Amino acid sequence: MPFKALDAATKQKIISFNYSSKLELIAKHQNIVCIYCGAAMHCRERVGYLLHFVHNAPPQKCPSAGESWVHLECKKIIYDLLTKRLSELSKELRNNYRVDIECPVKAIGRIIDVALLYRDVPVEAHEAQISPITVKELESRNQDYQSLGIAPYWYFGRKSLNPEIKKWCERTAGEVRFFEIE
Numbered sequence: 802m803p804f805k806a807l808d809a810a811t812k813q814k815i816i817s818f819n820y821s822s823k824l825e826l827i828a829k830h831q832n833i834v835c836i837y838c839g840a841a842m843h844c845r846e847r848v849g850y851l852l853h854f855v856h857n858a859p860p861q862k863c864p865s866a867g868e869s870w871v872h873l874e875c876k877k878i879i880y881d882l883l884t885k886r887l888s889e890l891s892k893e894l895r896n897n898y899r900v901d902i903e904c905p906v907k908a909i910g911r912i913i914d915v916a917l918l919y920r921d922v923p924v925e926a927h928e929a930q931i932s933p934i935t936v937k938e939l940e941s942r943n944q945d946y947q948s949l950g951i952a953p954y955w956y957f958g959r960k961s962l963n964p965e966i967k968k969w970c971e972r973t974a975g976e977v978r979f980f981e982i983e
């Protein structure tokens with residue numbers, strides 16, 4: 802259930818919540834496909850939920866499949882936080898930066914939940930970690946990001962912030978930044 806999809810005709814990347822309604826979105830984009838697996842998608846509008854995309858048929862193998870609604874909502878919260886932070890910068894600085902959601906980094910085969918880009922290159926990776934994760938996996942993701950000069954930021958939820966992860970946060974504080982989100 803991503804927020805981002807591709808207009809197959811124009812190759813334009815579309816972010817669902819930048820449109821006020823499904824009607825407005827489908828008036829502008831009729832042929833929508835998944836950025837990751839290329840399968841056909843459609844925009845879903847539901848009361849109480851932000852506009853998002855779903856695959857027309859259950860995908861065989863797609864990194865965006867199986868994402869929880871809480872995770873999706875947390876990404877939007879982080880996106881809004883960063884966008885607000887950016888709006889507070891001076892105009893000169895702001896011109897070089899951009900906030901992007903669901904940002905693939907091909908070199909490491911990862912998708913950043915919310916990225917801060919400097920001249921279109923990701924410099925910060927903000928990750929909403931709602932489901933449980935191991936320290937080993939966290940370290941592996943951090944290494945991937947840091948190898949490209951991307952600073953990782955983690956936002957943990959109730960299920961992921963267990964004593965082991967808390968300890969890891971204390972150990973790496975200063976090097977990696979953490980927040981509680983859920």
Ligand SMILES: [Zn+2]
Binds near residue numbers: 836838840862865
């Ligand atoms: Zn897909």
